Amino acid sequence: RELDRAVDAARRAFPAWRARSFADRAALVKQLSQKLREHQKDLAELLTREQGKPLAQSVAEIDRGAAQSDGMVGIEIAVEVIADDNDKHIELRYRPLGVVGIITPWNAPVNLALGPLVSALYTGNTVILKPSPYTPLTTLKVGELLNEVFPAGVVNVLAGGDDLGAAMTAHRGIDKISFTGSVATGKKVLASAAATLKRVTLELGGNDPAIVLEDVDAKAVAKKIFFASFVNSGQVCMAIKGIYGHEGIYEDLCDALVEEARKAKVGNGLDPGTELGPVQNKMQYDKVVGIIKDTKKAGAKFLAGGEIPTGPGYFLPPTLVTDIADDSRLVQEEQFGPIVPILKFSDVEDALRRANDTRYGLSGSVWTKDLSRGAEVAARLEVGTAWVNQHRTTSAFVPFGGAKESGLGRQYSALGLKSYMEPEVVSIAKR
DSSP states (O other): OHHHHHHHHHHHHHHHHHHSOHHHHHHHHHHHHHHHHHTHHHHHHHHHHHHOOOHHHHHHHHHHHHHHHHHHTTOOOOOEEEEESSSEEEEEEEEEOSEEEEEOOSSSTTHHHHHHHHHHHHTTOEEEEEOOTTSOHHHHHHHHHHHHHSOTTTEEEOOOOHHHHHHHHHOTTOOEEEEESOHHHHHHHHHHHGGGTOEEEEEOOOOEEEEEOTTSOHHHHHHHHHHHHHGGGGOOTTSEEEEEEETTTHHHHHHHHHHHHHHOOBSOTTSTTOSBOOOSSHHHHHHHHHHHHHHHHTTOEEEEOOOOOOSSSOOOOOEEEESOOTTSHHHHSOOOSSEEEEEEESOHHHHHHHHHOSSOOSEEEEEOSOHHHHHHHHTTSOSSEEEESOOSOOOTTSOBOOSGGGEESOBSHHHHHHTTEEEEEEEEEOO
16 A cells, blocks of 8 residues: 555654754755755645635745745754752653654635644655645645655655545554644544554634624725635634624624625635635535525525626625624534624623634634723634734734644644654752
8 A cells, every 4th residue: 555655664764864963954944945946836826726815825825835834943952950959860852753644725825834844854854745636736745845855755756535544543653633624523543543643733614703802994904904815715723714793883894894895806816816716625615605695595694796697616705794693503613614603792791702602713803993902802702813903913922823623733833843753851869
């Protein structure tokens, strides 16, 4: 089997790769980043052709992946001295785990592969990388570039279906799984990995709220909120999934968001004027269409969109909904598509209660002119990342991951890098 061969190659390559210094491994990652930039145009076009997102966003994804990679290999993982006195010297060291299996999704296949890939490689692990069967091509192309940079066996890219992912999570030769995808599949990954006590990082779905307070200029924030909701046609784990608007600015906010929805051009991602591409695959398209139909049956008010176009392609217009119950499917589930509810509140305590009343906890945001109040409200969101006056902002130096059922562990930052390593105490008796 190809997986067994890949694992064998990764295990053979591990001792020599582990023995290299952080600086040596960082230098090779930077070579990869440079190759990504050199091949950016071709990679981006391939990404748009297989994923559907607008070409400018594919270009940005390649660029962001390269920049994040360079940032991560600038982070030092130092030996930590816990105690040093006349009797003892105790250190906390970090060593690589071995072979890391990485399973990535179809919504941002390059960027969501590079985060765990670079984390694993920089910290001295070897890798088996499996892209989504919906979007394997750009990752396989990146695999060709990886082979030009890294020694044989250090990185192995295998394309396949769900059965390959299941085989990876159960494989005794793989020491850690990094999975990005749905909550349902994440739970299966965790259950399978338990048999061998694999280390696991899970970056799962979200139902991410944006709370818009009464002091904002609705028109001024609408463009940012709209983009954070509908970028990649809503197919982003940390995209805004529900907008909570204070009653004092609610009507103005609705009007401003509707104006943004009417301006947004939906179409072929290779068309320079396109801002929103299609839903990526039929499974997700059918789910989103089902949510639209259920929302109509519930009697909700559609301010924009809601039509299901005829013709080829999984195209759906950006859809904004009001007058919908908190227990509705649209509010409770992660829609992962271009339909977002706008919910009214009169009291921030009520908004927080409703925003936190979910099994998800990936991210959220608060929008206000009062930054200190915004920070206080944001800190009460039960999420892994809470933003003020922004959404979807991440960095190589800032940990990212979910609370509740939105995941386990963190990517990026020293915290994320250490999750690809085994902490080991070295305790020395001086006398």
